[in-house]
Amino acid sequence: MAVFEGQNGQDWRQRTRLVDVFVWFCWLIGLSIVVACLSFISDKTIWAFVLSAPQEAGDLGGRMFPPDWAYSNTLWRPLWDTFNIATLGTAIALMISVPVAFCAARNTTPSIVFVRPIALFIIAASRSINSLIWALLLVVIVGPGVFAGVIAIAFRSVGFCGKLLYEAIEEIAVEPVEAVTATGASSGQVLTYGVVPQIMPAFAGISVFRWDINIRESTILGLVGAGGIGLQLSASINNLDWSRVAVILIAILGTVIVSEWLSAKVRAALI
Amino acid sequence: MASPALSQETARWRPPPLIKSRRVRCFLALIVGLYVAAAFGTLDINWARVADGGPRALRFFSGFFPPDFAARWTAIVDGLLESLWMTIVATALGVLISIPIAVGGARNVAPLPVYFFCRSIMAASRTFHEVLIAIFFVKLFGFGPFAGVITLTFATLGFYAKLLAEDIEAIDPAQAEAIKATGAGWLQWLDFAIRPQVRPRAIGLAVYRLDINFRESAVIGIVGAGGIGATLNTAFDRYEFDTAAAILLIIIGIVMAAEYASGVIRHRLQ
Numbered sequence: 210m211a212v213f214e215g216q217n218g219q220d221w222r223q224r225t226r227l228v229d230v231f232v233w234f235c236w237l238i239g240l241s242i243v244v245a246c247l248s249f250i251s252d253k254t255i256w257a258f259v260l261s262a263p264q265e266a267g268d269l270g271g272r273m274f275p276p277d278w279a280y281s282n283t284l285w286r287p288l289w290d291t292f293n294i295a296t297l298g299t300a301i302a303l304m305i306s307v308p309v310a311f312c313a314a315r316n317t318t319p320s321i322v323f324v325r326p327i328a329l330f331i332i333a334a335s336r337s338i339n340s341l342i343w344a345l346l347l348v349v350i351v352g353p354g355v356f357a358g359v360i361a362i363a364f365r366s367v368g369f370c371g372k373l374l375y376e377a378i379e380e381i382a383v384e385p386v387e388a389v390t391a392t393g394a395s396s397g398q399v400l401t402y403g404v405v406p407q408i409m410p411a412f413a414g415i416s417v418f419r420w421d422i423n424i425r426e427s428t429i430l431g432l433v434g435a436g437g438i439g440l441q442l443s444a445s446i447n448n449l450d451w452s453r454v455a456v457i458l459i460a461i462l463g464t465v466i467v468s469e470w471l472s473a474k475v476r477a478a479l480i
Numbered sequence: 481m482a483s484p485a486l487s488q489e490t491a492r493w494r495p496p497p498l499i500k501s502r503r504v505r506c507f508l509a510l511i512v513g514l515y516v517a518a519a520f521g522t523l524d525i526n527w528a529r530v531a532d533g534g535p536r537a538l539r540f541f542s543g544f545f546p547p548d549f550a551a552r553w554t555a556i557v558d559g560l561l562e563s564l565w566m567t568i569v570a571t572a573l574g575v576l577i578s579i580p581i582a583v584g585g586a587r588n589v590a591p592l593p594v595y596f597f598c599r600s601i602m603a604a605s606r607t608f609h610e611v612l613i614a615i616f617f618v619k620l621f622g623f624g625p626f627a628g629v630i631t632l633t634f635a636t637l638g639f640y641a642k643l644l645a646e647d648i649e650a651i652d653p654a655q656a657e658a659i660k661a662t663g664a665g666w667l668q669w670l671d672f673a674i675r676p677q678v679r680p681r682a683i684g685l686a687v688y689r690l691d692i693n694f695r696e697s698a699v700i701g702i703v704g705a706g707g708i709g710a711t712l713n714t715a716f717d718r719y720e721f722d723t724a725a726a727i728l729l730i731i732i733g734i735v736m737a738a739e740y741a742s743g744v745i746r747h748r749l750q
Contacts, residue, residue: 243572246565250625253562253706258622265620293519337735338728339699341611345716350537352529359523429611432703446615458612465607 272451280453284441284460290355291437291464294430295423298362303416306367310374317378317404332375335368340426344435355436362423362430369422370415377411378404413479421472428461438464543721552715552723556730559711563697566628566707570697571690573629574636579682581637582644583670588656589648598641605638614700625706632693632700639692643685644678651677684746691735691742698731 224232311317313328344361351357381404389403431439438457445453499505549556584590584598613634617627651674659673701709708727715724 239572243569246568249561249565250569250629254624254626255622259626262620269616269619289522293523296515297519297523333736333739334732337695337732337739339695341699341702342712342728345702346540349540351533352526354526354529355523356525356530425609429609432611442612458608461612462607 269451272449273455275452276455276459277450277452278456280456281460284438284457287431287438287441288460288464290358291427291439292424294355294358294362294427294435294437295420295468298359298427299366299416299420299423301359301363302366302370302419303412305363306370306374307412309367309371310378311400313371313375314378316381316383317400328371328375332368332371335364335366336372337368338365340365341429341433344430345433348434353434353436358427358430358435358437361435362427365426366419366423370419373415374408374412377408377415381407410479414476417472417475417479421468424468425465428464540721543719544725546722547725547729548720548722549726552711552720555711555714556708556723556727559701559708559727560730560734562625563694563701563707563709566625566632566697567690567693570629570632570636571686571693574633574689574693575640575686577633578637578641578644581641582648583674585641585645586648588651588653589670589674598645602638602642602645605634606642610635610696610700611703614705615703618704623704623706628697628700628705628707631705632696635696636689636693640685640689644682647678647681648674680749684749687742687745691738694738695735 222229309328309331312319312324313332315321315325318325318328340361343364344357347357347361347364351360385407386399386403389399394402427437427439428442429439431437431441432443434440438461442454442457442461445451445457497505499508581598581601584594585602587595590598610631614627614631617630617634621627621630655677656669656673659669664672697707698709698712701707701711702713704710708731712724712727712731715721715727
């Protein structure tokens, strides 16, 4: 903060002149990086296609409307599959992520030198590959269908749940753990009576949170053949059957809204 | 606690359950059981094909090894740079557009109609997955990074504006009141009362979103929106699994490095 002698007495400013210049310089650098990137992208863009976007949008809107409502009756099964992919995938992920999280947390890991880095690597590798890429790989391995989707969602979610869970484990209060240890409990008993009750609310919150995300993710896995409503979507897009695409999008919208409402309810009940 | 039970020599103490009512617990267990039965009953898994997965996975992953960085190196570098440009531009644009929406979506700043309007923009951006949005922008703007930039910008809106709006709502009202008491105009009030309070988190969120956008840029390429995802998809389509493995390894490496860096930056800011 700085005070200057202005024309009408003292003038207050937020920064001194030197800091001001520095801040503007940073803005200048940032702005020039963005402009440079923009120019690279504009070189790779076919502007004729971009400029025709309004006509395209009008055309697309015309083809989507009216939606092919009769088609919606065949969507119940894919929606059920989508729901199953998200739910079973989350459940499997939770089963795997609990032991991984206990191995990754500094205060519960059996060995900081050997086990912890492995657990952390599992978490990082699972998190850095998107579920769509997991699905791409798994469709080749276990064949197209719902099963590949379930496993893809599970693999991606292990890292997410594991990371949040092990952070929760590291943040627990030590007093209850010490108290349980002082009663002469075995290490398994310390875990069940000292640690687990403390992370139960976090665990419940994380599972609902991830389930909500997974509903969204499972709607697109069908694009690479991993089951769910994405299969119908990609088939309709490939057939240029836009009135069906409109129905599918409305169905996805409904599913996402319901899942969001449900997870908000469950979270409110738990926390 | 049930003290009569405790008075018996053999009774053991049990921790209280997460859900208190016994009836609700039984009901939930029944529902979960029914659901799992129904889900597995209709899952329609081709177990023969799954069992076939072992040898297939072996062949598949032996195709991965050794990862071939050299054969398509120029394409990989091209894709990575394109992803990077997309990420930077989309994050900058997204943050720029998000800030007014976040201000409008904060209940303590904006009037109710503006609040609802801004909140519905956020909801619209968060509803559909990035890949779905990318499909439509690719249709509208043609293949290539432009569609990717628009997709990521749109996706940034829902995330950044929502979290920033929540942060604005959580500011300390005393300072805001003090600035107002000096006779400051509305813009001055925003500039001197709100901005300094949310600035560290605003920068932290932008760094975090930069990280997320890079990750997403690796995926939306699969549906034609440019970036490293397009290179990856091409490698898969040509059955060049060694190149695909190289790309995946590079993505994992960059994502880990970016996550570590963004974690350090955010830690320092807060």
